[in-house]
Amino acid sequence: KNQVEQSPQSLIILEGKNCTLQCNYTVSPFSNLRWYKQDTGRGPVSLTIMTFSENTKSNGRYTATLDADTKQSSLHITASQLSDSASYICVVSDSMDSSYKLIFGSGTRLLVRP
């Protein structure tokens, strides 16, 4: 069964610190992996999209890495800000589904404290 597992479930860090969120997936065949940010009460917003040939992708202070061999991804947040408090969702798409369906992880809830 295609699955996406994220860790930790929740994380609290101090403003200005860095953190790394993890994502493991069993989706096969793999097409692409995305990271979304979801603020409380809002819809998810895309941060990065990576195909199997990409190892790293950055979006400002967010850097995603992908190891397609071990089926692992991480999202690194540098110099955290209070506005980074949100849920971060790892999403994987397989390459066999032409309807473009996505498989979502349950997310990591990040709280940045002053």
Next chain:
Amino acid sequence: NAGVTQTPKFRVLKTGQSMTLLCAQDMNHEYMYWYRQDPGMGLRLIHYSVGEGTTAKGEVPDGYNVSRLKKQNFLLGLESAAPSQTSVYFCASTRGVLGYEQYFGPGTRLTVT
């Protein structure tokens, strides 16, 4: 350019009542999706559409129906609401397959008592 909008934002239903959730996008996207989000779980696909006049079942379609009469609109219907359908519903749209970004609406919080 409003992106993806959803109506209503909140709704409370009694068991057995019916309602329709409206999703509208102004980006001329072919693909549209309805998801539900429950605590501790990832978003799950209810139904989707790959173009005007087409619909298909997703992972959790039971108890829901959909229609895509116009390209910009995707409607989700609950014929006889049940407490198990208490959830936050998100609509999303995308231009194409494989690598295109999905844009999400702000969500509809539905409570069934």
